[in-house]
Amino acid sequence: MTWQTNIVPPKGLPVFEPGWVWLVGAGPGDPGLITLHGVNALAQADVIVYDALVDTRILDMAKPHAERIFAGKRGGKPSPTQTSISERLVELAKAGHRVLRLKGGDPFVFGRGGEEALALVGAGVPFRVVPGVTAAIAGTAYAGMPATHRDANSAVTFITGHSMTGEVPDNLNWDAVTNGAPVLIFYMAIKHFGRIAEKLQECGRPADEPVAFVASATTADQKVHVCTLDTAAEVAKKVSPPAIVVVGPVVKLREQLDWLGKAAEWQAKAADPV
Structure with missing residues (x-):
């Protein structure tokens, strides 16, 4: 589909001026x-x-x-x-x-x-x-995991998984990052997530903490891999980027809130309510 419109935008929307x-x-x-x-x-x-x-x-x-x-x-x-x-x-x-x-x-x-x-x-x-709309918000939502939930977390931290050199960020206070919010969401972290998982555990996150990898978020190719922090390094090897990584209690809510995975079932029931 090609979007057809005049150069004059709908009322209330800005004009895109030449040279901008x-x-x-x-x-x-x-x-x-x-x-x-x-x-x-x-x-x-x-x-x-x-x-x-x-x-x-x-x-x-x-x-x-x-x-x-x-x-x-x-x-x-x-x-x-x-x-x-x-x-x-x-x-x-x-x-x-x-x-x-x-x-x-x-x-x-x-x-x-x-x-x-x-x-x-x-x-x-x-x-x-x-x-x-950034992937940490949309990707978690499409995977059935609220970025925040009143019973799980009152804070969430977004973190890049690699620095300008392409390595694990070395300018982060990992103790503060690890313990600053119950939910951590990593961008561009697949390559280094084994080391990141080690750092998180060294700084106090439990080995059995739930982790989810959301690859190709919000697309028809979206895949979600759920594991724990101690097994995340091995699971990461099976994940193809682009992907976000979610660490924390909201991952458990996916069992009930995976609306995308349940869509076909719900549609079938709507078509045949008997």
């Missing part, structure tokens, strides 16, 4: 999770610079003839540098284009959107930020 860059979060996968501001941006953009995890159905919402430029970065594969991406955004904007930088999830949650925004500021390019 909009940093837009596309959500974690399911195209229904992009915001109305994001759809409005797609309808007006002249150029879309998009990441590897952006669903093609979201790109199909763009106006006809909008230029699409792939800027995905995937581990272990040839990828554009962050500097080259930022320079391209500046170049396109200064050429008078409406430039949509479309990023998976939320651009300011482990998405390096802040770096791109600072590059735009340095170059004198006006920009707008459109937040997106």
Whole structure:
């Protein structure tokens, strides 16, 4: 489907002016999770610079003839540098284009959107930020695990699983991270989760604490692997990224709240209520 609209957006939504860059979060996968501001941006953009995890159905919402430029970065594969991406955004904007930088999830949650925004500021390019639904929120919800639940946790911590060097973050206070919230949600942590699990146990998390890996969250390929902290290293070897890792008591709620897994059963009952 191609999204058809005039260049004038619906009442109350902003006009995408030439020479601007909009940093837009596309959500974690399911195209229904992009915001109305994001759809409005797609309808007006002249150029879309998009990441590897952006669903093609979201790109199909763009106006006809909008230029699409792939800027995905995937581990272990040839990828554009962050500097080259930022320079391209500046170049396109200064050429008078409406430039949509479309990023998976939320651009300011482990998405390096802040770096791109600072590059735009340095170059004198006006920009707008459109937040997106981040994987730690949507992925847990689609896997039947609330990120917070009154009987389980009053705090949740989002953590990146690797540093700028690609290794386990060494600038974290792991004792504080481990004990600061009952629920921990890790991004980009599959490669190093064996070591991360060791650190968490060294700092006091119990070996039998529930863990869930949610791979390809909110997509048709979503897979959920549930285990415990002491077995997580072995389970991680079977998980294909992209994935988030959830540690804590909310994982147990999946047994009752796996609405996605129960959808077919519920639909069958609705079709044949007898």
